[in-house]
Amino acid sequence: MSKTLKVGLIGTGGIVSGAHLKPGWLAVPDVEIVAACDVNEKLAQKLAKDFEIPKVFTDFRDLLKLKEIDAVDICTPNKVHTPAVVAALEAGKHVLCEKPLAVTVEEILAMRAALRKTDRILMTAQHHRFSPESVAIKAWIETGVLGEVYHTRVNAIRRNWLPISPGFIDPKLSGGGPCMDIGVHALDTALWLMNFPKPVRVSGRAHTNFAKGFDIPGAWGEWDRTLFGVEDFASGYVHFENGSTLVLEASWLQHQEKPEEMNATLLGRKASVSWPDGRFHSVVNRTLVDGCLHPHTGRKPAHTEEILAFAHAIRGGKPSPVPIEQTIYVIAILEAIMKSSQANKEVEIPNFD
Ligand SMILES: NC(=O)c1ccc[n+]([C@@H]2O[C@H](COP(=O)([O-])OP(=O)(O)OC[C@H]3O[C@@H](n4cnc5c(N)ncnc54)[C@H](O)[C@@H]3O)[C@@H](O)[C@H]2O)c1
Structure with a gap:
């Protein structure tokens, strides 16, 4: 991984524009947002234009093909979390995913199986912590x-x-x-x-x-x-x-x-x-x-501290600040x-x- 942490955004709705991107990711040093993906292309294009994000996709699988991406931030509706998290882990990306991480235990177990096959981290975005x-x-x-x-x-x-x-x-x-x-x-x-x-x-x-x-x-x-x-x-x-x-x-x-x-x-x-x-x-x-x-x-706002903790864990090779082993019991x-x-x-x- 280069010094710069390269990030892709999956889902570019309210929580991304209102908290994750700004002030969130923009407050983390040495981060480049390289791609944004939303099934609503206009929304992703607008975010890309406003924040100078070079690449836009409508299918997260295409975004995940970008080798330079180190980590993804998943902010889609809940039922898209599991397919996106599993695909991202399989593509070798670190993953921050909005709450609820999944809506069934079956989905969480699928994520855990994918996580166990990689050395990447998966963090649930529980910003209140x-x-x-x-x-x-x-x-x-x-x-x-x-x-x-x-x-x-x-x-x-x-x-x-x-x-x-x-x-x-x-x-x-x-x-x-x-x-x-x-x-x-x-x-x-x-x-x-x-x-x-x-x-x-x-x-x-x-x-x-x-x-x-x-x-x-x-x-x-x-x-x-x-x-x-x-x-x-x-x-x-x-x-x-x-x-x-x-x-x-x-x-x-x-x-x-x-x-x-x-x-x-x-x-x-x-x-x-x-x-x-x-x-x-x-x-x-x-x-x-x-x-x-x-x-x-x-301290910075909770969402920003959450994203800083995610970036810090990736850079320091540390465990996930909000690990699936805890989230599984919440769900x-x-x-x-x-x-x-x-x-x-x-x-x-x-x-x-
Ligand atoms: N932590 C918090 O305080 C907080 C607050 C609001 C929402 N959330 C969570 O964040 C997630 C998103 O919520 P939101 O308020 O931003 O919703 P939203 O509806 O504003 O945005 C979701 C976006 O995901 C896009 N999307 C849908 N399917 C997709 C797919 N397959 N691939 C890519 N993009 C897809 C939609 O087009 C939409 O733009 C939800 O899981 C929600 O629970 C968390």
Whole structure:
């Protein structure tokens, strides 16, 4: 690999123009974006023109033929992640892929099989892990201050921020609704803060309460009711091997005060802490204690820190900053919530190690 890290973008929609490319990749020293690919050629051409990207493709397989590309950044709709990740790994590229890395365990296992045949890295783009708040909370938890965590509450709930593009609401493209789309953010962060205890069984429930009707106006505009084929609310209850539990709520539409609540609270035997606000509660010598952690200073936006971590891992020959071995359990839980809802019974999570 030359000193310059050469990167290809696969999928050039909202998250690329809004975060991954700028400020993301443009903030990483010695990087050249050599190609952009989107099935919507006009979109890829526009990005290429705006950011002086020399090559444009409409099929990611053609982009992957470029020998000079070291790494790809995959930001397509969820159901395209697996074919693109597998093809990229097979072509010898390092891969950063947006969340959810996949929408079924079967897809993740296909990625893992491809990963095991190469020395490249695969990183799931879970940017919340890289925010100043998350980094501060994680560092504090690692001092052992919480004691044993016996329960965690996780929310990824919105009042009416329903993403309207087909890539989110058409199950053939998205593979799931808010549970996969935003539940994945809060669940990944919570499991990471908990140091990834092993999940063993899950019970869940998913509903489409409002999205087929017109009761709640969409904050991002109106969506195609006939195309909408995913849940708009899901909840799950997770048991871990170590006896602790976790409850997750995810929604795009529900009656609540705030536009969005993305948070987690870890209840430990010595203290509790909430993410991302850093509030903690404890008791010392029978005196109740409340406090608040300050976010770490001097950090760039979370998406940029995530991309810097990816580039740093490639250059330093280091392991993936968000490895598939962790993501597999995140996706297994989310998939199990939906399977449990369909089967109306608890679903077991196998050991994937
Ligand atoms: N981390 C975050 O905060 C965050 C935020 C938004 C979206 N996302 C994730 O990023 C991904 C993309 O979301 P988005 O908001 O940019 O969606 P988007 O619909 O704006 O963009 C997706 C792009 O992928 C293109 N595409 C579809 N199939 C393709 C294929 N086979 N090859 C190449 N391009 C293809 C589409 O034409 C579209 O331009 C999704 O997985 C989503 O979950 C993450």
